[in-house]
Amino acid sequence: MTNDPAVVFEAATKTYGGVPAVDGIDLTVRRGETVALLGRNGAGKSTTIALLLGLDEPDGGRVSLFGGAPARAVEAGRVGAMLQEGRPVPRVTVRELVSFVARTYPAPLPVAEALALAGLTELAGRRVDRLSGGQVQRVRFAVALAGSPELIVLDEPTAALDVEARQAFWESMRGYARRGNTVLFSTHYLEEADAHADRIVVLDSGRVVADGTSEQLKRAAGGSLVSFDLAGGPTEGLTLLPGVTSVEIRGDRALLRTDDSDATVRALAAMDAIRGLEVAAVSLDDAFLTLTRRTLETAR
Numbered sequence: 073m074t075n076d077p078a079v080v081f082e083a084a085t086k087t088y089g090g091v092p093a094v095d096g097i098d099l100t101v102r103r104g105e106t107v108a109l110l111g112r113n114g115a116g117k118s119t120t121i122a123l124l125l126g127l128d129e130p131d132g133g134r135v136s137l138f139g140g141a142p143a144r145a146v147e148a149g150r151v152g153a154m155l156q157e158g159r160p161v162p163r164v165t166v167r168e169l170v171s172f173v174a175r176t177y178p179a180p181l182p183v184a185e186a187l188a189l190a191g192l193t194e195l196a197g198r199r200v201d202r203l204s205g206g207q208v209q210r211v212r213f214a215v216a217l218a219g220s221p222e223l224i225v226l227d228e229p230t231a232a233l234d235v236e237a238r239q240a241f242w243e244s245m246r247g248y249a250r251r252g253n254t255v256l257f258s259t260h261y262l263e264e265a266d267a268h269a270d271r272i273v274v275l276d277s278g279r280v281v282a283d284g285t286s287e288q289l290k291r292a293a294g295g296s297l298v299s300f301d302l303a304g305g306p307t308e309g310l311t312l313l314p315g316v317t318s319v320e321i322r323g324d325r326a327l328l329r330t331d332d333s334d335a336t337v338r339a340l341a342a343m344d345a346i347r348g349l350e351v352a353a354v355s356l357d358d359a360f361l362t363l364t365r366r367t368l369e370t371a372r
């Protein structure tokens with residue numbers, strides 16, 4: 073077996089009616105990684121996933137899975153997917169459904185194993201149309217695992233689930249990832265990307281605006297926030313302080329984003345009459361807002 077990456081996007085684009093849904097994406101996912109595609113509604117997550125699975129062709133650029141065409145990898149059972157639009161729930165048992173799907177693949181996972189991985193062993197004999205929303209998502213997960221894929225792609229798999237069902241879902245995903253498999257999931261929940269992915273790819277208007285661990289994203293967005301009371305003092309020159317990447321004035325407080333809070337604070341301390349000084353780490357929320365600010369501004 074060669075060592076081609078699981079997923080490669082090279083300058084991939086996809087336009088719907090003149091509007092780019094995917095606007096020049098370059099992305100490589102190595103085998104064994106768990107990657108979150110993080111973005112707001114309309115950021116291009118589902119379109120990216122459709123290109124990745126070969127459900128749609130890019131207008132420009134290239135997408136490959138395991139070094140070949142997406143459709144080939146999908147047919148061979150190397151890729152399993154849970155799409156955002158669920159099909160109607162069939163009136164068969166969990167075991168029947170997973171067995172049926174498994175038989176369509178050349179080298180399926182033993183059904184009992186797929187059920188166990190999805191946490192469905194106890195529910196195997198239950199009818200799928202009588203399960204809760206969280207249980208149905210786990211059935212869809214088992215269906216995605218049926219072909220014994222090396223890569224699994226999940227489009228907002230927990231969007232409609234309560235906290236407990238989400239926990240159970242992510243535990244199943246982790247179990248599958250721990251076997252050395254590759255996972256790509258989309259979400260608009262920052263906490264999910266932070267908690268369950270090794271790497272976060274932030275999409276905004278069809279482009280990758282950030283790519284890294286949550287620590288790297290926080291740094292990229294400006295490592296800390298330094299704030300203080302202006303007390304009528306001047307605001308010009310604050311952007312020139314060491315480390316400062318942006319300045320915001322909120323009422324009578326100045327908020328400085330800085331990638332070197334020590335240097336910024338030292339410079340401020342050298343100025344007279346600085347009151348109410350606070351230093352806080354940027355949260356992933358802050359980072360996400362900074363990285364995707366362009367969208368917010370055009371939306372206004």
Ligand SMILES: Nc1ncnc2c1ncn2[C@@H]1O[C@H](COP(=O)(O)OP(=O)(O)O)[C@@H](O)[C@H]1O
Nearest residue numbers: 088092093111112113114115116117118119120
């Ligand atoms: N089949 C389609 N026809 C027209 N526009 C589409 C279609 N699919 C997606 N879009 C548009 O492309 C953009 C990205 O959509 P999508 O990939 O579904 O984003 P996300 O999954 O991040 O919410 C949106 O502006 C959406 O309206």
Ligand SMILES: [Mg+2]
Nearest residue numbers: 117118119156
């Ligand atoms: Mg979507």
